[in-house]
Every structure is written in structure tokens, then in C-alpha cells.
Amino acid sequence: MTEIRDNRRRFLLKAAVAVAALPLLGRISPVQAAPLPKLPLTKPQAKALAYVEDASKTKNAAHKAGSNCANCQFFTAATGACALFAGYRVPPKGWCSAWAKKAG
Template sequence: MKTRRQFLIQTIHTALAMGTILKANAQTNHVDENAPAATALGYKHDASKVDSKKYPAYAAGKNCANCMLFQGKTGDAWANCAALGGKQVNTKGWCMAWAKKA
């Protein structure tokens, strides 16, 4: 039989482990710039690194945060994107599917 102290210590360790797992899962949902869908759309985590000669639709100021496909709230650093299968994109990112938020 466990003592109260052993039970509490085990509970704390379990909670810490779960927090680490949840954080890791959230990060793995970030879209990979080299994934086929992201490459096809020219997605970059940082819009300032978009090759404007290759993607003439890009203009300074266009980013995921002001795109209607971005499913996050103001202030979110990452959020799901409808164009990339629900994967999370960076608010500072950009891709060819960008459409001005109404």
C-alpha cells in the first residue's frame, strides 16, 4: 500500500509527463515546410523569406495571420490552416493560397 506522500509524488510525475507529451504533440502538428502540400503551395514559416520572383502573388504585409484560411485567434503564434489539411502554420508565414481576411 502506498503512502500519501508516494501517491502525491507519483501524481506530480504523471502530470509533468503528460504536460511534456501534450506540448510535443502540439509541436508535431506544425506543418513542415518540406511536406508535399506545403511545397506545392510555396509555404514558408517566415513570409519575409518567400521568393517574390518565384511567387509574384506575394507582397509584403501578406501573412497567415491576415489570411481567411487561418483558423486561429488574434495573438495565436500558430494555428490550423484550411489549405494545409488542418496542420498548424505560423502567423508570420505565407503560401499561395493566401486570401485576404474579410
């Protein structure tokens, strides 16, 4: 009887450890999200903000030399996402009239 009790305790201990480890499995191998689609120049918001894919090609008077998406506070380099164009990615060398210098 003691052997059965010890086996049961070992089983329950291993089961508890396995259940506790389940949430960690998601952190070990995260699922990659699909990349965002490129922002079309035809989108109304892109037009309204004078968005261009290459900052060096803009003729907008508000553009300052050296300003582009890569150094804008709205741009997330890891995903290419812009907070102003939700659901789309923009190139780091792009620019729009809402450009704001990244802090730091």
C-alpha cells in the same frame, strides 16, 4: 408514511436536477485538445503552394507586402490551423501562394 413519501420526493427531485446538470459539466471544464503539429516544409502540398514559415523571406512573385497567415481567410488564430493544411498548424507570419485576404 408521509415522511417517507416526502423524503422520496426530495430524493427524486434532487436526482432529476443532478441528471439535468450533467451535460453542463462538460461546458464548465472542457478537455483541451492536443496542439497540432507544425507543418513540415517537405509536405507535397506545402511545396505546391510555395509555403514558407516567414513571409518576409519568400521570393515568390505572387507575394504581396503585408500578406501572411495572420491576415489570411484560411488561418484560425486560436489554434494556428490552416484550412488548406488540415491537421497541421502554421505560424501567423507564414505565407503560401493560396493566401486570400481575411474578410473584414
